[in-house]
Amino acid sequence: MSATTAATAHFTLKPSTDGGEGQLLEVSMGPQHPSTHGVFRMDVALDGERVVKLKPVFGYLHRNHEKIAETETYLGSMPYTDRLDYLCSITNNWAYALAVEKLAGIQVPERAEYLRVITGELTRLQNHTSVIGFLLQDMGASGTPLMYAFREREKVLDLFESLTGSRMMCNYMRFGGCRADMPAGWLQQAQKVVEAFPRFLDEFERLLSGNEILMARTQGVGVLSKELAVDAGITGPMLRGSGVNYDIRKVDKYGIYERFSFKVPLGEHGDVYDRYMVRLLEMRESVKILQQAIRDIPPGPIMDAKTKIRGFRPKAGEAYGRTESPKGELGFYLISDGSPNPYRYRVRPPSLINLTVLEDMCLGQNVADIVVILGSIDFILGEVDR
Amino acid sequence: MNLETIKSEIEANVPGCRLEIVPNNSPSGQHSLLIDHEHALFVASFLRDAAHLRFDYCSNVTGIDWPGKEITEKVKIKKILDGVEQEVEEIQKTQSAGHLEAVYHLYSMEKKHGPVILRMRTEDRAVRIHLPSLTPIWRSAEFQEREIFDLYGIVFDGHPDLRRILMWDGFEDHPMRRDYVEPDDYEYEPTPHDAVLQKAKQHLNETGGR
Amino acid sequence: MLGEGIVKGLAETARNFLGSYVSKDRLTTVQYPEERLPQIEAARNFPFLVYDGEDWQQGMRCVSCLICEKECPPKCISIEKSKDKKLDASGKPQFYPTVFNIDVSVCMSCQICVEVCPFDAIKMDVDFELSTKDRFGDLLWNKERLSKSNEYYRKIHPTEAAAVDAQLAEERAKLEAKSKLAAEAKAAAAAAPAQSASGVTAEK
Numbered sequence: 001m002s003a004t005t006a007a008t009a010h011f012t013l014k015p016s017t018d019g020g021e022g023q024l025l026e027v028s029m030g031p032q033h034p035s036t037h038g039v040f041r042m043d044v045a046l047d048g049e050r051v052v053k054l055k056p057v058f059g060y061l062h063r064n065h066e067k068i069a070e071t072e073t074y075l076g077s078m079p080y081t082d083r084l085d086y087l088c089s090i091t092n093n094w095a096y097a098l099a100v101e102k103l104a105g106i107q108v109p110e111r112a113e114y115l116r117v118i119t120g121e122l123t124r125l126q127n128h129t130s131v132i133g134f135l136l137q138d139m140g141a142s143g144t145p146l147m148y149a150f151r152e153r154e155k156v157l158d159l160f161e162s163l164t165g166s167r168m169m170c171n172y173m174r175f176g177g178c179r180a181d182m183p184a185g186w187l188q189q190a191q192k193v194v195e196a197f198p199r200f201l202d203e204f205e206r207l208l209s210g211n212e213i214l215m216a217r218t219q220g221v222g223v224l225s226k227e228l229a230v231d232a233g234i235t236g237p238m239l240r241g242s243g244v245n246y247d248i249r250k251v252d253k254y255g256i257y258e259r260f261s262f263k264v265p266l267g268e269h270g271d272v273y274d275r276y277m278v279r280l281l282e283m284r285e286s287v288k289i290l291q292q293a294i295r296d297i298p299p300g301p302i303m304d305a306k307t308k309i310r311g312f313r314p315k316a317g318e319a320y321g322r323t324e325s326p327k328g329e330l331g332f333y334l335i336s337d338g339s340p341n342p343y344r345y346r347v348r349p350p351s352l353i354n355l356t357v358l359e360d361m362c363l364g365q366n367v368a369d370i371v372v373i374l375g376s377i378d379f380i381l382g383e384v385d386r
Numbered sequence: 387m388n389l390e391t392i393k394s395e396i397e398a399n400v401p402g403c404r405l406e407i408v409p410n411n412s413p414s415g416q417h418s419l420l421i422d423h424e425h426a427l428f429v430a431s432f433l434r435d436a437a438h439l440r441f442d443y444c445s446n447v448t449g450i451d452w453p454g455k456e457i458t459e460k461v462k463i464k465k466i467l468d469g470v471e472q473e474v475e476e477i478q479k480t481q482s483a484g485h486l487e488a489v490y491h492l493y494s495m496e497k498k499h500g501p502v503i504l505r506m507r508t509e510d511r512a513v514r515i516h517l518p519s520l521t522p523i524w525r526s527a528e529f530q531e532r533e534i535f536d537l538y539g540i541v542f543d544g545h546p547d548l549r550r551i552l553m554w555d556g557f558e559d560h561p562m563r564r565d566y567v568e569p570d571d572y573e574y575e576p577t578p579h580d581a582v583l584q585k586a587k588q589h590l591n592e593t594g595g596r
Numbered sequence: 597m598l599g600e601g602i603v604k605g606l607a608e609t610a611r612n613f614l615g616s617y618v619s620k621d622r623l624t625t626v627q628y629p630e631e632r633l634p635q636i637e638a639a640r641n642f643p644f645l646v647y648d649g650e651d652w653q654q655g656m657r658c659v660s661c662l663i664c665e666k667e668c669p670p671k672c673i674s675i676e677k678s679k680d681k682k683l684d685a686s687g688k689p690q691f692y693p694t695v696f697n698i699d700v701s702v703c704m705s706c707q708i709c710v711e712v713c714p715f716d717a718i719k720m721d722v723d724f725e726l727s728t729k730d731r732f733g734d735l736l737w738n739k740e741r742l743s744k745s746n747e748y749y750r751k752i753h754p755t756e757a758a759a760v761d762a763q764l765a766e767e768r769a770k771l772e773a774k775s776k777l778a779a780e781a782k783a784a785a786a787a788a789p790a791q792s793a794s795g796v797t798a799e800k
Contacts, residue, residue: 059552064537064561076669079706105413144609151624158636165640165720171706179711183638183755207608210601230442230495233526246443246495310667310712317412320446320491320501331446333491336412348446348491356529385552582671 024052027367031060035138035371038381042358042370049366054359058352061385069345074100074175074312077345082169084347085383087130090123090160091325093173098254099321099332100175104314106307112177113256114297118190119163119172121286121293125197126156127326128237128279128286129204131378135276136208138375139217145208152200155193162186175312176304187294194290201283209280218272222361222373225270232356236328238377241278242270248324259296260289272376279378313340327351327378347386351379389417392439392502399436400428408505418489418503423518426506427544430523433492433502441502444524446491449534451563453511454484483510486540488517490527508540511563519545537562637753640707640720642700642737644744652743657684657717660693664709664718672702673709686768698742700726701735716760722752 030041039060045053065084069077081096082089094116101108108116133149157167163186164170164179172179208214224234229242239246247264249257265281267274316338322331328350335344354377361373393405396419403425408418421429433441461478464471486508493500508515519542521527531542532551539560542548550557559566570585616623626633647655660677676695684690709718721744728734750757 059550059554062552064552066537067562067566072669073667075708076667079669079704079708082706102414103412148612151622154624162636162638165638165707166705169705171708179707180638203608203612207605211605212598212601215601228525231525232528233444233524235445244495246498251498310663315412317410317414319410319412319414319416320503321414322445329445331491333446333448333489335450344448344450346446346448348448352529353526356526 029370030057035374036381037134037374037379038384040381040384044362044367044370046367049368051362051365051367051370054362054370056355056358058385061381063386065386066345066347070341070343073340074314074342075309077342078173079169079171081347082171083382084349084386085325085327085330085351085380086168087380088123088127088326089168089170090119090164090172091323092330093170094120094255095321095323095325095330096332097173097175098323099319099334100314102321103317103319103334103336104175104307104312106176106304108177108255109301109304110256110298111181111300112302112304114293115178115182115302116173116255117257117260117293118290118297119160119170119178121290122156122159122190122193124286124326125283125290126153127378128283129153129200131326131375132204132208132276132279135272135372135375136214138371139214141214145204148200148204148207152197155196159186159190159193162189174303174307174309176307177302181302187297190290191294194287194294197287198284201280201287205280209277215273217369217372218276218376220269220271221365221369222272222376223270224357224361228357228360229270232360233353234328234357235350236324236326236354236378237278237282238275238328238354240264240282241267241275243267248322248329252322254321254323260292262286262288272372275376311340313338318344322348325350327380327383328354347383349383349386351377351381351383355379355384389419389502392433393419395436395439396429396432399432400425403429405429416501416503418505420505420507423506423516426518426520427523430504430520433504434523438497440494440496441492441500443493443495443500444490444520444526445493445501446489447520447527447530447534448489449538449540449562450487450489451511451538452484452487453564454482456480457482483512485509486511486515486538488531488534488540490520490524492524515539516541516543518543519548521545536560539563635722635752637755639722640705641724642703642705642721642726643698643709643718643742644721645696645739645742646717646719646746646749647743648746652740652745655684655746656692656739656743657715658693658696659684659690659715659717660696661691661714663712663714667708667712669706669708670702670704672699672704673697674699686771688771693739696739696742698737699735700737701731716764719749719753719756 025046027044027046028041029044030036031039036042041057041060043053043055043057044051065080068080072080078093078096081092084092100106129149129152133146136145137143160170161167162183164172224238224242226242226244229239229244234242235246235248243266245264245266248254250264262285265278265285267278314336316336318333318335320331320333322329329348330350331348333344333346333348334342337343358373358377362370365373389407393407396403396405404422406420408420410417433439457480459478459480460475462473463476465474466472467474488506490504491500492502492504506517508517517540519527519531521531521542522544528546529551531545532548534540535542535545535548536550536552537560549555553561561568612622646657648657649655660675662675662677665671665673665675674695674697675693678692678694681689682692684692705720707720710720746757746761750761
C-alpha cells in the first residue's frame with residue numbers, strides 16, 4: 001500500500017491484455033475521492049472506458065477496534081461500537097447488546113424492546129434516506145436530493161438527541177435494556193415525524209423514481225446475480241435487491257420483531273436501480289413497524305434489574321449475535337473467559353463483506369459507473385476498516 | 387437442528403473425517419464442530435450441498451489466538467539413587483504450543499436455519515500455521531480469511547488472493563495475537579497515566595526531560 | 597414521453613422552493629451563530645464536576661474513588677487521590693482529588709463516567725463552543741475549570757438534577773437521622789449532654 005505506491009500507480013500505461021493496439025490505463029481511485037465515502041482506494045485497470053480489473057484496497061481507517069475491545073470492559077466497548085458505522089450507531093449498539101445478552105443469558109424488559117425497535121427503525125429510516133441522497137450525489141445530481149434527504153434525517157437526529165443526548169454517537173443501549181427512558185412529549189414528537197415520513201417518500205419518488213437520467217444511469221448497471229450474492233455472503237438491501245428473501249428480522253425474529261406485520265421488499269434484476277427501490281420500499285415498511293410500535297409501547301422498567309452496570313462478568317463461553325442493521329447482517333462474536341474483559345471480540349462487518357463482489361459488479365462497466373455502483377452498495381469506512 | 391445428528395450425517399457421508407463437538411457452556415448454547423484439515427473441504431461442501439442442510443451462507447469467519455500455557459505437573463520418574471532404582475516425584479514444567487483457531491458461522495439462506503459453527507485448529511502458533519481455505523466453497527470467506535491471515539497469521543492454503551488486507555504490505559507482525567507487542571511510538575500526551583505514563587516516564591528518562 | 601420524469605421532478609423542486617417562503621417545515625436552516633436552536637435537555641458534551649454551595653473547593657462532591665478513571669473507555673481522566681480527608685458539603689470527612697484532569701481532546705462524550713459515579717459528582721455539560729488556539733493546555737481541563745455549581749447543573753438539566761437532588765437529600769436525611777441516633781445513644785451512655793462531632797451535621 002503506502003503513499004508511494006499509491007502515487008506511482010496513478011495513470012500508468014500497460015500493454016492491453018487482448019494483444020491489440022490499445023494499452024491498459026491503470027488508475028488509482030481514491031483514497032480521498034469524494035465518491036468513496038471515506039478513505040478507500042481502488043486499483044482500477046481500464047481498457048478505454050471499460051473496467052477490466054478492480055482491486056479494492058482497505059485499511060486507511062484501521063484502528064483495530066477488536067484489539068481495543070479486548071482491553072476494555074464489556075461496557076467500555078459500547079461507545080466504540082457507535083463509531084463503526086457512524087450513521088447507524090443505535091443498531092450497532094443493539095447488535096452488541098444482543099450478543100452480550102446471549103452470552104450472559106439476560107432478559108430484556110418489554111418496554112426496552114419497544115424502545116429498541118423504535119430507535120432501530122428510525123435509524124433505518126435516516127440511513128436509507130441519506131444513502132439515497134449520497135447515491136444521487138455520486139451520480140452527479142449535486143445538492144438537491146441530498147439536501148432533501150438531510151432535511152428529513154435532521155428530524156430523526158433531533159429525536160435521537162432529545163432521547164440519547166447525542167445526534168450520531170448515541171451510545172444508547174445497555175446489556176439488559178436501554179440507558180434512558182423517553183422524556184415527556186418524545187413519543188408524540190416521534191409520531192409526528194413518522195406520520196409525516198410517507199409524504200416525504202412520495203415527494204422523493206416523484207422527484208427521482210421516474211427520472212429518465214436516473215434510470216439510464218442505474219438500470220442494468222452493476223448487476224449482481226442471486227447465486228453470487230448468496231455465495232459471497234451479501235446481506236441487507238443489496239441481497240434483497242438481487243431477489244433473495246432473507247431478512248434477519250424475519251428469520252431470527254430477534255427482539256420482538258415477530259409481533260409486527262411488515263413485508264420484505266425484493267428486487268428482480270439485482271441492478272443499482274433495484275437496490276435503490278428496495279431501500280425506498282423498506283423505508284415504507286419501517287414506517288409501518290414504527291406506527292405499530294408507537295401504538296403498542298407498554299409502560300414499565302427499561303433495564304433488567306439483575307444486570308449490573310459495573311463489574312459485569314459473564315461466565316466463560318461464547319456467543320454470536322446478529323441483527324439486521326441497515327447495511328446488512330451486523331454480528332458480534334464474543335468469547336468470555338470469565339474476566340471483566342472479553343477474551344475475543346469480533347465484529348462481522350456487513351460493509352466489508354458486501355464489498356467482496358465489487359469487482360464482479362464493475363467488470364465490463366464504464367469507469368463512471370464504478371462511482372454509482374459503489375454508492376449503491378452503501379458502505380461506511382468506519383465499519384469496513386474497523 | 388441438532389449438532390449431534392449433523393455430526394453423524396457428516397461422518398456417514400465423508401468417510402474418514404475426524405469430528406469433535408466443542409461444547410459451549412454459556413447460556414447461548416452455541417456448540418461447535420471441530421473438523422480436521424484433510425477433510426475440511428469435503429465437510430464444507432457436504433454441508434453446503436446436502437439437500438436438507440443447504441448451509442449456503444457463511445456469515446462470519448474469524449480467528450482466535452490461544453497462546454501456549456505453562457503446565458505444571460508432578461511426574462514420577464525412575465531414578466537410580468544409591469545404586470537402587472527408586473521412583474521419585476518431580477515437578478515438571480512444560481510449555482504447551484498453543485494454537486490458532488479459525489471459526490466459521492454457517493447459516494442457510496434457502497432453509498433459513500442455522501447456525502452451525504465450524505472450527506479448525508493449527509498445530510502450533512509459529513510454524514505449522516496452515517489451514518485449508520474454505521473460500522472455494524463460500525466466497526464470503528475471501529476477505530475474512532485475508533483478515534485472519536493479516537491479523538493472526540494463519541496461512542490459508544488454496545485461497546485465491548492471500549494478501550494483507552488491513553495492515554500495509556510491509557508490516558511484519560500480526561497485531562491480533564495475544565503476545566503482540568506494539569511498536570515503541572511514543573507521542574507526547576498531556577494526560578499520561580497507566581501504560582502511557584510508564585511509556586512517558588521511560589522516554590523522559592532517555593531524553594532527560596522534554 | 598421522454599423527459600416526463602424530469603419535468604415532474606422539476607415541479608417537485610419548484611414546489612419546495614416556493615414552499616420554503618411559506619412553510620417552516622421546508623426551510624429548516626438556522627443562521628448560526630445569530631440564530632440558535634433551543635437547548636435540548638438531554639444533550640451532552642463534556643463532563644464537569646458538580647459542587648454544592650458557594651466554594652468549589654469546599655463543596656466538591658468528588659471523593660476521588662477512581663471509578664470513573666478506571667471505567668473511562670478512552671482513558672481521558674486522570675485523578676490523584678488526596679492523602680488527608682476534608683469535610684465535604686454535608687460535613688463528613690472525605691478524601692478529595694488533589695488532581696483531577698480531563699483531556700477533552702481524548703474524551704468521546706460517552707457519559708459512562710456519569711453512569712458509574714456513585715456520588716453524582718460528575719455530570720455532562722452542554723457547552724459546545726470550545727475552540728481554542730492552544731492544542732495542549734486548553735484541552736487539558738483541570739479541577740478548577742471542570743468545577744461547576746449545582747445551580748448550573750439545575751439550569752442545564754432541570755429534570756435530571758431535580759431527581760438527583762431529591763435522592764441526595766434523602767440520603768443525607770437518612771445519614772443525619774442515623775448519626776443523630778448514634779449521638780443520642782452515645783449521649784445516653786455517657787449520661788452527659790455532650791454532643792459528638794458527627795451529630796453536628798451541617799445544614800444544606
